[in-house]
Amino acid sequence: xxxxxxxxxxxxxxxxxxxxxxxxxxxxxxxxxxxxxxxxxxxxxxxxxxxxxxxxxxxxxxxxxxxxxxxxxxxxxxxxxxxxxxxxxxxxxxxxxxxxxxxxxxxxxxxxxxxxxxxxxxxxxxxxxxxxxxxxxxxxxxxxxxxxxxxxxxxxxxxxxxxxxxxxxxxxxxxxxxxxxxxxxxxxxxxxxxxxxxxxxxxxxxxxx
Amino acid sequence: xxxxxxxxxxxxxxxxxxxxxxxxxxxxxxxxxxxxxxxxxxxxxxxxxxxxxxxxxxxxxxxxxxxxxxxxxxxxxxxxxxxxxxxxxxxxxxxxxxxxxxxx
Numbered sequence: 001x002x003x004x005x006x007x008x009x010x011x012x013x014x015x016x017x018x019x020x021x022x023x024x025x026x027x028x029x030x031x032x033x034x035x036x037x038x039x040x041x042x043x044x045x046x047x048x049x050x051x052x053x054x055x056x057x058x059x060x061x062x063x064x065x066x067x068x069x070x071x072x073x074x075x076x077x078x079x080x081x082x083x084x085x086x087x088x089x090x091x092x093x094x095x096x097x098x099x100x101x102x103x104x105x106x107x108x109x110x111x112x113x114x115x116x117x118x119x120x121x122x123x124x125x126x127x128x129x130x131x132x133x134x135x136x137x138x139x140x141x142x143x144x145x146x147x148x149x150x151x152x153x154x155x156x157x158x159x160x161x162x163x164x165x166x167x168x169x170x171x172x173x174x175x176x177x178x179x180x181x182x183x184x185x186x187x188x189x190x191x192x193x194x195x196x197x198x199x200x201x202x203x204x205x206x207x208x209x
Numbered sequence: 210x211x212x213x214x215x216x217x218x219x220x221x222x223x224x225x226x227x228x229x230x231x232x233x234x235x236x237x238x239x240x241x242x243x244x245x246x247x248x249x250x251x252x253x254x255x256x257x258x259x260x261x262x263x264x265x266x267x268x269x270x271x272x273x274x275x276x277x278x279x280x281x282x283x284x285x286x287x288x289x290x291x292x293x294x295x296x297x298x299x300x301x302x303x304x305x306x307x308x309x310x311x312x313x
Contacts, residue, residue: 033294040286048281062281069289070296143272144279162273168238187234194269201265 014084021085028076036076040069043086047093053159054097056148064100068093090164094174101152139200146196154189157182225252226259233263237270 021042027035047068052061071092072079079088150158160171168186172179194201229252235241236249253260 033290033297036293037286037290040289041284044285045278045281048285049278052279058282062283062285065281065285066289066292069285070292073293074296139272140277143276147273147276158273162270183234183238190234190266190269190273193273194265197269197272198265200272201268204268 018081018084022081025076025079025081025085028073036069036073039085043089044069046086047089050090050093050159050163051097053147053163054094054156055100056155060100064093064096067096071096091174094160094164098156098175101156142200143197146193149196150189150192154185154192157185158189158193161186226256229253229256229259230262233259233266236263237266 021039024035024038028039044065048061048065051064051068052058055061055064068089072089075092079085147155147158156175157171160166160174161168166174168179168182171177171186172182175182229249232241232245232249236246241249253263
């Protein structure tokens with residue numbers, strides 16, 4: 001049986017989870033180290049997925065997960081409970097990922113800043129046909145690959161908008177970019193995805209007929 | 210449905226559609242004022258091609274937002290907790306209280 005909750009029940013669950021996290025944070029701050037492991041167990045999957053989608057490397061994502069939780073532990077006293085613990089973790093993760101991308105590009109021709117601000121238009125990737133969808137397997141894998149193959153500047157904002165659920169203005173603030181630039185990257189990234197996922201979309205359309 | 214049936218010429222139809230399509234991302238994000246949003250919705254209701262593009266944009270977002278999480282290959286808990294314990298212990302037992310998470 002599918003477990004479905006109403007919006008009100010979901011809000012209640014979210015509040016209870018935040019209160020639970022706040023209690024675990026308090027226990028950790030009182031010196032109960034094992035309490036922190038509960039937060040690691042609870043959120044490592046989410047943090048891993050954010051890092052993996054930003055960096056497109058499982059190994060790098062693993063390093064970022066560890067670094068995120070160690071940094072979060074060290075700065076736990078500065079965690080303000082006006083946002084959820086996960087939101088706070090996501091922010092640390094994003095910052096670490098962006099730092100990582102900067103260092104990865106240190107020897108490259110184009111810095112992350114230049115690409116984020118303007119950059120070259122990336123070469124077009126081929127789109128999928130409905131046949132590709134059937135041959136290449138599950139839709140999820142194709143979508144995952146399409147997201148991962150986006151150029152960094154587009155993937156970062158798409159992930160921040162649609163995985164973290166940040167607004168354009170919040171993304172602009174975190175990346176220190178004008179809102180207009182974030183909007184442009186977001187829209188171009190989504191257009192690129194629409195083109196690359198044309199096979200999946202077509203198959204869905206046929207299925208609805 | 211003929212996508213250009215409302216316009217005098219095909220070129221006019223294309224340029225009108227292009228102007229509406231430019232605003233579709235803003236419609237999705239809810240950035241438009243009520244009058245502009247309504248004008249675009251009215252166009253979508255009569256233009257097959259634009260309504261298809263809009264539908265695809267919405268479904269692309271849904272595909273991304275409902276993308277299943279991948280499972281990490283390992284449990285990071287032990288290595289994280291070991292690193293934190295080592296960080297605390299390396300500063301000596303007498304100063305253990307200094308290396309608790311900082312309270313601000």
